[in-house]
Amino acid sequence: xxxxxxxxxxxxxxxxxxxETGEPVGSRTISRSTDxxxxxxxxxxxMADLEEMGLIVQPHTSAGRIPTDKGYRLxxxxxxxxxxxxVTEMKDFFVERVDRVELYLRQMAKMLAANxxxxxxxxxxxxxxxxxxxxxxxxxxANKLLAVxxxxxxxxxNTMLDLVREVTEEELLSLNLLLNTKLNGLTMQExxxxxxxxxxxxxxxxxxxxxxxxxxxxxxxxxxxxMQVYTSGATNIFKYPELTGGDTAQSLISTLExxxxxxxxxxxxxxxxxxxxxxxxxxxxxxxxxxMRDCSVVTATYDLGDxxxxxxxxxxxxxxxxxxxxxxxxxxxxQLDGAFKEK
Amino acid sequence: xxxxxxxxxxxxxxxxxxxETGEPVGSRTISRSTDxxxxxxxxxxxMADLEEMGLIVQPHTSAGRIPTDKGYRLxxxxxxxxxxxxVTEMKDFFVERVDRVELYLRQMAKMLAANxxxxxxxxxxxxxxxxxxxxxxxxxxANKLLAVxxxxxxxxxNTMLDLVREVTEEELLSLNLLLNTKLNGLTMQExxxxxxxxxxxxxxxxxxxxxxxxxxxxxxxxxxxxMQVYTSGATNIFKYPELTGGDTAQSLISTLExxxxxxxxxxxxxxxxxxxxxxxxxxxxxxxxxxMRDCSVVTATYDLGDxxxxxxxxxxxxxxxxxxxxxxxxxxxxQLDGAFKEK
DNA sequence: TGTTAGCACTCATTCCGGTCGAGTGCTAAC
DNA sequence: GTTAGCACTCGACCGGAATGAGTGCTAACA
Numbered sequence: 001x002x003x004x005x006x007x008x009x010x011x012x013x014x015x016x017x018x019x020e021t022g023e024p025v026g027s028r029t030i031s032r033s034t035d036x037x038x039x040x041x042x043x044x045x046x047m048a049d050l051e052e053m054g055l056i057v058q059p060h061t062s063a064g065r066i067p068t069d070k071g072y073r074l075x076x077x078x079x080x081x082x083x084x085x086x087v088t089e090m091k092d093f094f095v096e097r098v099d100r101v102e103l104y105l106r107q108m109a110k111m112l113a114a115n116x117x118x119x120x121x122x123x124x125x126x127x128x129x130x131x132x133x134x135x136x137x138x139x140x141x142a143n144k145l146l147a148v149x150x151x152x153x154x155x156x157x158n159t160m161l162d163l164v165r166e167v168t169e170e171e172l173l174s175l176n177l178l179l180n181t182k183l184n185g186l187t188m189q190e191x192x193x194x195x196x197x198x199x200x201x202x203x204x205x206x207x208x209x210x211x212x213x214x215x216x217x218x219x220x221x222x223x224x225x226x227m228q229v230y231t232s233g234a235t236n237i238f239k240y241p242e243l244t245g246g247d248t249a250q251s252l253i254s255t256l257e258x259x260x261x262x263x264x265x266x267x268x269x270x271x272x273x274x275x276x277x278x279x280x281x282x283x284x285x286x287x288x289x290x291x292m293r294d295c296s297v298v299t300a301t302y303d304l305g306d307x308x309x310x311x312x313x314x315x316x317x318x319x320x321x322x323x324x325x326x327x328x329x330x331x332x333x334x335q336l337d338g339a340f341k342e343k
Numbered sequence: 344x345x346x347x348x349x350x351x352x353x354x355x356x357x358x359x360x361x362x363e364t365g366e367p368v369g370s371r372t373i374s375r376s377t378d379x380x381x382x383x384x385x386x387x388x389x390m391a392d393l394e395e396m397g398l399i400v401q402p403h404t405s406a407g408r409i410p411t412d413k414g415y416r417l418x419x420x421x422x423x424x425x426x427x428x429x430v431t432e433m434k435d436f437f438v439e440r441v442d443r444v445e446l447y448l449r450q451m452a453k454m455l456a457a458n459x460x461x462x463x464x465x466x467x468x469x470x471x472x473x474x475x476x477x478x479x480x481x482x483x484x485a486n487k488l489l490a491v492x493x494x495x496x497x498x499x500x501n502t503m504l505d506l507v508r509e510v511t512e513e514e515l516l517s518l519n520l521l522l523n524t525k526l527n528g529l530t531m532q533e534x535x536x537x538x539x540x541x542x543x544x545x546x547x548x549x550x551x552x553x554x555x556x557x558x559x560x561x562x563x564x565x566x567x568x569x570m571q572v573y574t575s576g577a578t579n580i581f582k583y584p585e586l587t588g589g590d591t592a593q594s595l596i597s598t599l600e601x602x603x604x605x606x607x608x609x610x611x612x613x614x615x616x617x618x619x620x621x622x623x624x625x626x627x628x629x630x631x632x633x634x635m636r637d638c639s640v641v642t643a644t645y646d647l648g649d650x651x652x653x654x655x656x657x658x659x660x661x662x663x664x665x666x667x668x669x670x671x672x673x674x675x676x677x678q679l680d681g682a683f684k685e686k
Numbered sequence: 687t688g689t690t691a692g693c694a695c696t697c698a699t700t701c702c703g704g705t706c707g708a709g710t711g712c713t714a715a716c
Numbered sequence: 717g718t719t720a721g722c723a724c725t726c727g728a729c730c731g732g733a734a735t736g737a738g739t740g741c742t743a744a745c746a
Contacts, residue, residue: 038689038690039689039690039691041690041691041692042688042689042690045688045689060696060698061695061696061697061698062696062697062698063698
């Protein structure tokens, strides 16, 4: 079966109409709304073809047609290919510049949800490739040290560590000096066993302490476990009747609330993301999570500079306004790009 | 109208039955379920009295009765007066001891939600009365300082500050020493203008810098703005049909998601909480927020020691199991009590 | 060969009337 | 004061008729 220009225009018309109304769209509607000036009967013939091709279905006999996942996929792919997409302007897009990434991302999620009317999620950046900038050990109690670690982008992390062995004031001082001179500017990957051995021998204090300190440092900038996920606008999904029927709404909100699952998803996806464009669309069954089988998810990877990358996701019904969402995400990307980079 | 023992037993029976089923309860049901051995007709007479007193209503003619807010209030007040309440044991109540209060509270909220099947919220502690324990200024960049503030309970806060004026290494060293000796052990309230003047004169460096640093310290331990609120189990409300009808579920979840409103509520409530027992019950209309008009909220104030107090709230339908909830909260309170105190 | 008008058909939705049953209020008897 | 009996109310449920949007198919038309 040939997929000619007219069929595509009809498919597009169906998708766009369904996007607005959420109702199955009939042949008459298409016949009037498009500028093809074809009668409903002709449209019906074409629609029969489109259905045969698996791009649209009717939810029940004698109802209008709605697009299938495959239909959306075709539409989205064509849309993504059109590079002449204009960046949609955003209302109220003013996020105050703060030094806390966390707050920034939280606001960003909120803003995105308000602008798109979909649910949003945004993950904190991973620090994989990030360079250490500053390490400071301070005595807080007799046998309690506070380790403060600053990485590039001025992200601050800290942990408290209980010492098994006493450390003198002088040892602490030299340890601080040693750590800063040796580790500064290195990424986590670059701190290998050889370097650790090297440090241990040079420290002049017991190896246990060094080991403990390094563990704390690693702990402070650990990525997997406490990668934060911020969500917003979960209740937006109530705006789409096709998601509120049954318990899809409930399970969806559950997934958004319990961030663990989202985190795993993102970590799985992130690794396979192509570094290029970065914006990806997952439609219905393409999502691994069952709770999102009735949704589409658009993700984008942001880069705060210095290899600190995270993911933004927009979760909505399959009939979401892909064009707007992709545009919005691109505009956000450009805002985020290097937002925390040194000026 | 006299409220004798028998009426109270009937009211209690109605409330408890309604608690389980969520359906209006009829006279026959009461007649069989209680050990009063009265016929349904007698119960009907009593129920008519109870209705006249405004303790129960029928949702429509010829339906069973359900308790009113006033009825619940009576029930709860009597229950709270019974001090011989046994502490309900909790399943899976093992929160790993962590040094991060945040994580701890988050887990706590989750655990509570899982145990009670209601939605829960828990606020981070306020630091009003908290004493400073340790201050550390470190140079990160040429004109960027990192201020790390540790308060009692080993809560760590930090901010980055940009200096308008250069500070030498020696100045930094003496500043650290000065700050620690002068401010250690003081609460925020105790750092007044006289003390600041004193510091400025002793510092031997420009007053601007002192001012900037103190602002940063104040900023780091500021309480109002970024008091965190952790919620969990929001989707539990889907388990109660009377909350899912209409858009109450939606607006409820919205309120839980958008923590701002909760924060304001808690801040309002907290101030008027009597320091004694601490557990309070708000039924239906007693809540200031319209989105919670169909709910009851049970709150408790916890004390981590050193005056770090916060609030735990459990949000459920009016027919929530007050007895269990109050018991659970009390058990949690005893766990939390001084959990972060130095041993 | 592509397009269109007409027509019969399908099927979800809505409305309506009837039945059912749980529950009540009232009265009279115990 | 308690209970049995009875009429009454009203929501819930069910089945059928009416409605209407939308389709597929066929035949006519350009």
